[in-house]
Amino acid sequence: MHTIRIPKVIKFGENALSETEYPKNALVVTTATPELSGKWLDKMGIQDYMLYDKVTPEPSINDVKALISDFKDKKPSALIGLGGGSSMDVVKYSAQDFGVEKILIPTTFGTGAEMTTYCVLKFEGKKKLLREDRFLADMAVVDSYFMKGTPEQIIKNSVCDACAQATEGYDSKLGNDLTRTLCKQAFDILYDAIMKDKPENYPYGSMLSGMGFGNCSTTLGHALSYAFSNEGVPHGYSLSSCTTIAHKFNKSIFYERFKEVIEKLVFDKLELKADVSEAADTIMTDKGHLDPNPIPIKKEDVIKCLNDIKAANF
Ligand SMILES: [Zn+2]
Numbered sequence: 001m002h003t004i005r006i007p008k009v010i011k012f013g014e015n016a017l018s019e020t021e022y023p024k025n026a027l028v029v030t031t032a033t034p035e036l037s038g039k040w041l042d043k044m045g046i047q048d049y050m051l052y053d054k055v056t057p058e059p060s061i062n063d064v065k066a067l068i069s070d071f072k073d074k075k076p077s078a079l080i081g082l083g084g085g086s087s088m089d090v091v092k093y094s095a096q097d098f099g100v101e102k103i104l105i106p107t108t109f110g111t112g113a114e115m116t117t118y119c120v121l122k123f124e125g126k127k128k129l130l131r132e133d134r135f136l137a138d139m140a141v142v143d144s145y146f147m148k149g150t151p152e153q154i155i156k157n158s159v160c161d162a163c164a165q166a167t168e169g170y171d172s173k174l175g176n177d178l179t180r181t182l183c184k185q186a187f188d189i190l191y192d193a194i195m196k197d198k199p200e201n202y203p204y205g206s207m208l209s210g211m212g213f214g215n216c217s218t219t220l221g222h223a224l225s226y227a228f229s230n231e232g233v234p235h236g237y238s239l240s241s242c243t244t245i246a247h248k249f250n251k252s253i254f255y256e257r258f259k260e261v262i263e264k265l266v267f268d269k270l271e272l273k274a275d276v277s278e279a280a281d282t283i284m285t286d287k288g289h290l291d292p293n294p295i296p297i298k299k300e301d302v303i304k305c306l307n308d309i310k311a312a313n314f
Helices: 034-044 060-075 085-098 152-171 177-195 199-213 220-229 235-250 254-267 276-286 299-310
Strands: 008-013 026-029 049-052 078-083 102-107 116-122 126-131 141-144
Touching: 008 199, 026 060, 026 085, 034 049, 034 078, 034 116, 049 060, 049 220, 060 078, 060 085, 060 116, 078 085, 085 116, 126 199, 126 235, 152 177, 152 199, 152 220, 152 235, 177 199, 220 235, 220 299, 235 254, 235 299, 276 299
Parallel strands: 008 141, 026 049, 026 078, 078 102, 102 141
Antiparallel strands: 116 126
């Protein structure tokens, strides 16, 4: 038997943001400045809402507690996470405490977080990746409206992450026929959008990627990427090389097309300051990504992959 979890309702495509009806007296949670969130709220056409915009980037459990203590008495009818991962994670975690439904509206794309049961929060200063069914959105609204004004570099890194998640997810041993269908379709859409310059399709492709990999996992490419994240390299950028090399190692059916996408987007070569063997030791502890990899991974394999990445030996 297989289980797939996705939000109850998904509104997507052109005008999804303005055509969706929002419940009255909802609490909108965002990290955005009043100037920016004001523009977004106008576009949504939402009325009679409360606003909390004090969520800090990379939020901690304290942000959740602050939200609950400030607003629980005001009895919001629903929580709306409007923003990037930070706003959505705080809403994912706190909705149960309010006993209300949650609506997630991503203003960035790439991670597909609006589709998944993942939640990232800091506890005692340490980032934790949590996964619980209760973190799933009751409704997600995905609209490419937010891409206007997003810096080119961020769009590039984000779409690279979406491509990596879709293709690694397809190869995951935790996957099934339905996750593979979603992951494959996600990559087909992203590939077409990148090669034919249709960025307006990125959020939809990324949403499908989230539905797919969110119900299985990512694999070797993501495991390798953390050596670079530790040195401050943006997540999506590190995957440009890491996932390409992982696909080569795994003989993935996506290897050639993934490489084409990376060449089209144009990424610089990755540098690694850490000692390769030490980085490999850390990567080897990442069972969450390595166990579902289609081929068993030994430390020598990780070392070879890291050396190939450093030499841009694609
Ligand atoms: Zn990722």
